Every structure is written in structure tokens, then in C-alpha cells.
Amino acid sequence: MVTTMGIGIGIGSNWCHVTTALPPAPVGISKRDLHCIPIATARLFSLKTPVAVYIAVCFPILDITIPRATIMSIPVFKPFMRDGDLITTPNMKFIPQPFDNESDIIQARADSRYWALDPFQWPQMYDDLYARSFAIPRREAYVDDASMTYTWFKPTFSSDFIPLSPGNLFGQLKTDVVGHLKRLYEKANMRVSNYKVARMHKEDHVVGWVHAMRAVYECFQQAMAWRDIVIIVAEYQRRFLDIWAVDPKWMGCFTEDVAIATKVHTAGVPVWLIRDARLVNSNMNIIKVVSFTPPDDLVIGMYHDPIKLFAQPFDIITRGPNNRRRHKAARQPYSNFEKLPVPKPQVEQLVTRESLVGKARVDKGKAKMNAKPAPYNATAPRQNKVVSGHDKWSDIDHPFMPPMNSFFKIALEEAKKEFLRIKHPRYKMDDGYSLPDPGLFVNVLSPQSLVKYLANWLTCRPSWIERVYDERPRPLPRAQSWRDFLISQHAQDPSNMQTSGKTSKSKAATALLFQKEVPVLRALWAAPTNVHWRGKDIAISTLDNPPADLARQIVYEICEQSFRYELLNLDEHLGREARKDKEARKERMELLHSIFPLKSLKVWNRDLPQENDGLNAPSFAAALPYFESFHKVLSMWEHFPESLKQPFDATGREHNIWMGMKECCLFYVQSYFDNTGRPPIVPHLLYSVA
Numbered sequence: 001m002v003t004t005m006g007i008g009i010g011i012g013s014n015w016c017h018v019t020t021a022l023p024p025a026p027v028g029i030s031k032r033d034l035h036c037i038p039i040a041t042a043r044l045f046s047l048k049t050p051v052a053v054y055i056a057v058c059f060p061i062l063d064i065t066i067p068r069a070t071i072m073s074i075p076v077f078k079p080f081m082r083d084g085d086l087i088t089t090p091n092m093k094f095i096p097q098p099f100d101n102e103s104d105i106i107q108a109r110a111d112s113r114y115w116a117l118d119p120f121q122w123p124q125m126y127d128d129l130y131a132r133s134f135a136i137p138r139r140e141a142y143v144d145d146a147s148m149t150y151t152w153f154k155p156t157f158s159s160d161f162i163p164l165s166p167g168n169l170f171g172q173l174k175t176d177v178v179g180h181l182k183r184l185y186e187k188a189n190m191r192v193s194n195y196k197v198a199r200m201h202k203e204d205h206v207v208g209w210v211h212a213m214r215a216v217y218e219c220f221q222q223a224m225a226w227r228d229i230v231i232i233v234a235e236y237q238r239r240f241l242d243i244w245a246v247d248p249k250w251m252g253c254f255t256e257d258v259a260i261a262t263k264v265h266t267a268g269v270p271v272w273l274i275r276d277a278r279l280v281n282s283n284m285n286i287i288k289v290v291s292f293t294p295p296d297d298l299v300i301g302m303y304h305d306p307i308k309l310f311a312q313p314f315d316i317i318t319r320g321p322n323n324r325r326r327h328k329a330a331r332q333p334y335s336n337f338e339k340l341p342v343p344k345p346q347v348e349q350l351v352t353r354e355s356l357v358g359k360a361r362v363d364k365g366k367a368k369m370n371a372k373p374a375p376y377n378a379t380a381p382r383q384n385k386v387v388s389g390h391d392k393w394s395d396i397d398h399p400f401m402p403p404m405n406s407f408f409k410i411a412l413e414e415a416k417k418e419f420l421r422i423k424h425p426r427y428k429m430d431d432g433y434s435l436p437d438p439g440l441f442v443n444v445l446s447p448q449s450l451v452k453y454l455a456n457w458l459t460c461r462p463s464w465i466e467r468v469y470d471e472r473p474r475p476l477p478r479a480q481s482w483r484d485f486l487i488s489q490h491a492q493d494p495s496n497m498q499t500s501g502k503t504s505k506s507k508a509a510t511a512l513l514f515q516k517e518v519p520v521l522r523a524l525w526a527a528p529t530n531v532h533w534r535g536k537d538i539a540i541s542t543l544d545n546p547p548a549d550l551a552r553q554i555v556y557e558i559c560e561q562s563f564r565y566e567l568l569n570l571d572e573h574l575g576r577e578a579r580k581d582k583e584a585r586k587e588r589m590e591l592l593h594s595i596f597p598l599k600s601l602k603v604w605n606r607d608l609p610q611e612n613d614g615l616n617a618p619s620f621a622a623a624l625p626y627f628e629s630f631h632k633v634l635s636m637w638e639h640f641p642e643s644l645k646q647p648f649d650a651t652g653r654e655h656n657i658w659m660g661m662k663e664c665c666l667f668y669v670q671s672y673f674d675n676t677g678r679p680p681i682v683p684h685l686l687y688s689v690a
Helices: 128-135 146-151 175-198 206-221 226-244 258-266 324-329 364-370 406-414 447-471 479-487 502-513 518-526 548-574 582-593 620-634 654-676
Strands: 003-011 014-022 085-088 105-107 161-163 170-173 253-255 271-276 286-290 316-319 530-533 536-539
Touching (some): 128 324, 146 175, 146 226, 170 226, 175 206, 175 226, 258 271, 447 479, 447 518, 447 530, 530 548, 548 582, 548 654, 582 620, 620 654
Antiparallel strands (some): 003 014, 003 085, 014 286, 161 170
16 A cells, blocks of 8 residues: 655745655654665766655755745744754644744734644644544534534624624623533533543543533633634634544644654554654655645734724733644633633643653642742743733732732632623723833843833833823823834934834834934934932843842832722722812822822822831731721722721721721722722732731
């Protein structure tokens, strides 16, 4: 019987692929053995001479050429090309275009899938921990199976969505669509039930995957933003495909291991072997030249608002080559749904199963408790535990981030985060940031970026903070605007900028927003030496790995000042009844000032406290006067809880006082979210509490 093998041939970026006829493969062949096989380069590419070979090489092409443009059809991602490598296959007539570069990014596209870097859409490198990935079904194998149609269904805004009102981006999927998606859950549930009967290991991870899929399905029962529905549908389908991955119509995989390729081939799974060009048998019979099969039918474009049609790209999850990290990232719940249960991978090693034997299990909980906080390392740019972005509802564990006030931390955890709570844009307040999002300084991609963030902020800090306090600019910059502003070196005059491209327009808009600060930063980067922080000169060259105390002070000031500005803005929005005339406004401002030590809303022009004080004070007695003023301010807002109508009683039980403080913080956090659509920046402690 003749087997077909795909072969990659080329020099540099000029790749082509060859299908060859093969005799039965030798048993037990290894890379070490193949090094001993002679290579006859003069005969290798002659189509007139019958030869037999198991793999092909990257030598000068004599009779075979494929235009480079054919292969480089997608300029954003380069095909995987490594000098001296080749790709072969013992059982397929095509070779899918591989992507295995350090620059590859895992980022949801317009359909909330990860293009050709998605193991649920395109073959990836084999990994023991995610061995089942090669068994994920391919869409084209089920074109005649109506029951599987919604496995690859992509909802459309115009046909599958019911908005809460015309033109509204909040709503639900149509009932019939939800019904079809539910049937996928039922199919998965039946498959897992059969699996449990057939398997002896009842505690296998697969058994829990269907419960995780059910948790995602529950999200369809509530109204959501259309953008989040796109994410949820793709997440639901990924979990179904993970469960369904026991089928002969498989995705297949790449591998660099001959033993794995042999085992996978024996199982009848599509496999493409990436190999060193020197390991070539001289007896090769070239049958057909084929080019890479590119992922032309996969969505690579970014998400766009379905009404206003502006781009809203999803966050980048991770960046890097085709390895275990990519498999893991593609299975993580996305964005606002990080709290959904994550299906645990099932280790089904085809070749190195024995490698797990004898290894002691690690209790991750104990390991986490016993782990000591590591000092900041410039070579490890992300020390917080998230891969990309950060959860703004949670405290960030990072050497630069001061710990969060415990009352507000609880409030952020307990606040209701349903999108339906957010007010209509007509009644919302400005949801921009008076100061940079503190997370920008701890969620940094590289030491070079950290230098720019810190140097730019410390340079423009005096003028911007004063400007926000005195002029109250509107609209306030969004988080992305702050990121664009702080990451730039502002070497070019905005009046000379080209505004034809999207990036140039974004830079011009940012420069306009920070028009008073940009000249200051341009002067800084013209001759970068020192920046200033509270009377001290700091060399810019040291900011790639700053002292943790310095960074923590900078972030603390941003958190504390942001909280005061946001409280003032929200009070002006909700406390209009308390500001009817000049005298009432004066009294209101005095009450707001009394929430803070030294009765001031300003932090930047005062010395840092010697201990935690105000709302951050370590004892009830010390914090109570400030919480009472905070309580009085909130009492004039709409929807103020009846349970908080009575003032705090210093002579009362400590538990009741604690509950009142906690409820005040929860009401503040909830009110801010309801009126802006994002969580507030809350007080943080400058000094850790033992």
C-alpha cells in the first residue's frame, strides 16, 4: 500500500512542499539513525530519476519553484521557517501552514477565536499535557451533520441578537439559537456519560468538563453586551470541542519527535513532522509539489462595534511560539468571564507516559502559602499572576502595588457586576481616569516600557494633577489613552504628525488630549537624564528596575489621589440636591474634605503619611471619624440603603460599626459602577499590615 507524505522544501522564506510515495516506514527509526543516512543532493530534486525518501530538505531548488507571494499571503504572521528544517507527513496530502514564532500573539479576533493560533481551529505542536488537542474535530468533516452545525456557529448582530431596545448593544441571543447551543451541551453530556461507563478511572478530569460547559451555558440566560456574547459563544464551543475530541475526523498536530509521530500515525491521526534537513534518505520519489495550506477560512480581523463600526480589539492574552503556553492560553476563560471554572487538561501521553511516574504531587495551595515574595526582576516583566491585562475588581499581588483597604477590597468582591445595572449613556458620568490606572505600572511588558511609564508620569505629574484639580478637563482620558501617552517618547511635534494612518491618528488625538504635557515630555526625551519625585532627583537609567519602595509610593499616590477625585466627581453627579446654592456647595466641600486627614483632597503637594491614617487607619477608633464623614456624604445619594440611615455610634458594638463601614464601601463601589460601567480606584495602604 502506498502512503503519501508531505515534504517541505526551500531556502529562507521561499518554501514549497512535496508529496512523495513511500514504502513501509522502517521500525524504530530515530534521529540518531538518520544522521548516518547518506544524502545525494545531486539526485534529490531530479524529477526524472525515481528515488525513495522519508523526509525532504532545504537545499537549492532546481526544478521546483513556488512564488514567495503564494506562501506569504497573510503579512501579519510569518510562516514558521527555520533554516535547515523541513516538514513531512506520512498520512496526509496537504501541509497546513504552521505558526511558531516568538512574536505570535494569542488575541481574540472578531469572532472571539484565535485565528490559526487556536488549537480548536488549526493544528498546533503536540504537547503531552494537551495530547487530546490533535483529536479536536475539524469543521469540514461535519458539513453533512446538522447536529454539529452550531459547534462552529458564529452569531451575527443583525440575525441572532435581540437588543433590549432598538440600537442598544445590550440584550440576549434569540431563543432558537440558545436552544441549538443547549443541544450541544446535551450531546457533550451524553458523550461524557458513555465515557464514564467505558473508563475505569471515574475521577478522570474529563468527567468535570461537562460541568464547566454547563457553567458557560448559564450565561446565555441573562442579558449581556453583544461584545461579551461573542466571547461567551466561542468559549462555549471550545469547551464542547474539548469534550468531543474522541473522533476519527481529527484536527491533527505538528511534532518534532519521531517517536510521537510514529505513535500518532499508527493511531490514524493526521501528523506533520518537522525535522532537520540533514536527516534525509537519498532514495526519494517526488510525486507532487504542494504549497502550504493557509488558514484562509479563519477570521483574522479584529472585533468592530456592530452599530458604529469602530474597532474594539480584545486584549492580547499571551505572546510566543507554538508550545504548551499557547495550548493553555487558548483554554482560559476570556476577559470578564475569568471566574468561570477552567477545565483541567487530561494528561494522555502517547510516547512518554512513563515520565510522570514517580513524580511527587505538588500541593499548589501549600506551595502558594509557603512561597516568599520575589524581588522585582527586570527580566520578569509580569510579576502579577495574570497573563494579560489585569482584573480591576481584584487586589493585585505585586511588589509595586500597595495592599488594598480591606473594606473596599470586600466591596469590590461583593459588588454586583451585571451590565444591566449600568445607566444609559445619557445619565452616566464620565468614565475616564483622572490619573493613570495604577495597574499600568505593574502590568508592564518589558523593562524599557517601565522606564517610559515612570519617567513620563513623574515628569508630567505636577502639571497634570494641578490641571485636573483646577480645570476639571472633560472628557477624561480612557485607560488606553493613558497607556498610549505614557509609553511614547514624544519626539515629534504633533503639528508635524501624519494623520493618514490609524496609529498616527491615535497619537495625534492623544497629543491633543495632553497638549500641555506633551511639550514637557518632548523636552525630557530630547536629553533624558533625571526626573523628580517629592524633592528627589532620580536617574532615568535606574527606572528599569526601580526600588520597590519608590514604585510603591508612586502607585500609592495615584491610588489615593484617584479615589479623592473620583469621589468628588461621583458626589457632584449624585449629590446635586446638596449643592443647590453657593453656601450649600461650600458646606458640601467641607464635608468631603473631612473624610481625609488634614482635611484636604490633595495628596500630591503634601508629605506622605508616616502611618496608615484616615479611612486606612488600623483601628476602629482612629478610622471612625473619617468613616462617619464618608457616611454623611453617601447619605445624600440616590438609593442610599435604609440600613445605613442611622449615624455610626462610637459607643456601639465593634461588630456593628464594622458592618456599617463595610456597607458604606459596598454602596460607594456599587454606585460608581452603576454610573460609569467600571470599578472605582479605591484607597490602598502605604504601609503593609502584619
